[in-house]
Amino acid sequence: MAKNDVVLLDSLVEKAKPQFGEGLEDSELFELFAFDQVLKDYDPSFEDLESGWTDGGNDGGLDGFFVFVDDRIATGDSSDLAAKRGPRIHVHVLSVRRAAKFEQQPIDTLVSSLGELLDLSVKDDDLKYPYNEEVLGQRRLFSTNYVALADRQPQLTIQVHYCSRGDSSQVAPNLQSRADTLTSILDDLFSDARIAFRFVGASGLLASARKQRDFTLRLPFTESYISREGKNYILLCKLSDYFRFVSDDEGKLRRYLFESNVRDYLGEVQINRDIKDTLSRNESAEQGDFWWLNNGVTILGTNASIAGKELCVENVQIVNGLQTTETIHKHFSSGITESEDERAVLVKVILAADADTRARIVKATNYQNTVDLGSLRGLDKIQRDIDEFLFDHGWFYDRRKNFYKNEGRPADRIVSVPYVAAAVRAVALGEPARSQRQRSRHLSNDETYNQIFDPSWDLSVFLVSVEIIRSVERIIHARRKSWTSPPSAFVHYIGFVYTCEQLNKYPYRPTDVIELAGKLPGASDIHRIRDELKDASETSEEPGRKYAGVKLSDTFIENYARQKFSGTADV
Incomplete structure (x- = not known):
């Protein structure tokens, strides 16, 4: 060393x-x-x-x-x-x-x-x-x-x-x-x-x-390319050249190139076994070229230029063709000699800098039943609106994973889509016991998604929900000093009860929480609520595990809220 x-x-x-x-x-x-x-x-x-x-x-x-x-x-x-x-x-x-x-x-x-x-x-x-x-x-x-x-x-x-x-x-x-x-x-x-x-x-x-991520890459191609005014390109690339294009200096797959690809690698499913079998036949290009049997790959970029037999693409994102790409990478990583394979893969390169255009392309190239629908949600208008609104208030909404982390934004101001969904369900919808369950359903189930991300709401609903939950977290985490790191349900219970207290009612409308803008809980509020929930847990006969003496069950927290706040205001 x-x-x-x-x-x-x-x-x-x-x-x-x-x-x-x-x-x-x-x-x-x-x-x-x-x-x-x-x-x-x-x-x-x-x-x-x-x-x-x-x-x-x-x-x-x-x-x-x-x-x-x-x-x-x-x-x-x-x-x-x-x-x-x-x-x-x-x-x-x-x-x-x-x-x-x-x-x-x-x-x-x-x-x-x-x-x-x-x-x-x-x-x-x-x-x-x-x-x-x-x-x-x-x-x-x-x-x-x-x-x-x-x-x-x-x-x-x-x-x-x-x-x-x-x-x-x-x-x-x-x-x-x-x-x-x-x-x-x-x-x-x-x-x-x-x-x-x-x-x-x-x-x-x-x-x-x-190790730095390189989003500007050179893609060698064979034969002539097809292009319309330099705005898009269709080309054939040797499999070995494409393998090197998607591999880093250590030969590992550049997974960061797939941040806009909404479909994960599906493993040994039939389509990938078929691609693998096609690659393994070792046929010559004349006998049966790979691109004859494969739909190819779609790449998004912002700019591109031709230099000889190479296309230099800026801000590369592979938006369709993950199964093909990963199977090709596995094939050549297994020890196959690259120079022996002259077959090609079809690559479509689309240049688009506008966010709306890029979102439409991603959706159009991926909207199939095999795609996890939740992965497409970050492209919705309501998600983009939340992103802009939170940004204006000093928060960074990570609807595209690690976009803000890679920009060097502070961790305590970055919130993910599932995090916001859980916060909204706990604070605005008043369902803290359900806020962390089956997190993928917050995005993949239409009914649940539309309930949580209601476009008719004032965007302050999302801001207030995030700020209350993050404030509770900051105080009770205390970075493993005074308390151990609590379960999310515990955080959401306290945030929910604080909301009920400030509104002085339960149930309440989601848009009611707008009244709490700027009214964040302090340490005294949180400790008092924790102690009150602990006292109530000791007399409750509801089943459920406890954390810090507080019973974490949906029936307990719902009964507690109804007994303490029900009837104080009409909804």
């Missing part, structure tokens, strides 16, 4: 503080930075990083515990959207220390904890160690999805990452031995899984942080 790598790494971490949060301690900032770099290929949002941040008391050495299904951060209903055959489940466990060297104690702790945490035959109540709610929540998330997808032959990968500012090329033999012990323990738990342990030092984190 170069001597200055630690100095440069520390400088990059410090520069990231305005994005991650000025109030973070050095160890917390380093943890989030390490998470972001280790998981970089998944393009995690700040919300994704927060969801798997398990550090705190009783964490069993797990500072981060992340579960991905088909390269998307897992949720309780991820199995509904997973590939029908061979879905990918990736588990990443991170132990992060800001120390200048690797030590044995963090690995010993993981050896003690992971063996039972990932043993799915052991129930939560039977675990020997009193793990915190964050760790248990991620354990349940993994178990739920793994069991639900068991009949689809999931491809399971578990990676354990020990991150520090040390030198990963000089790991002591005793540390490597303990790491090998851990991988053996995990191998015994899963008969068909890929298990790996990584030491990630200063050089590795620095190299990852330096």
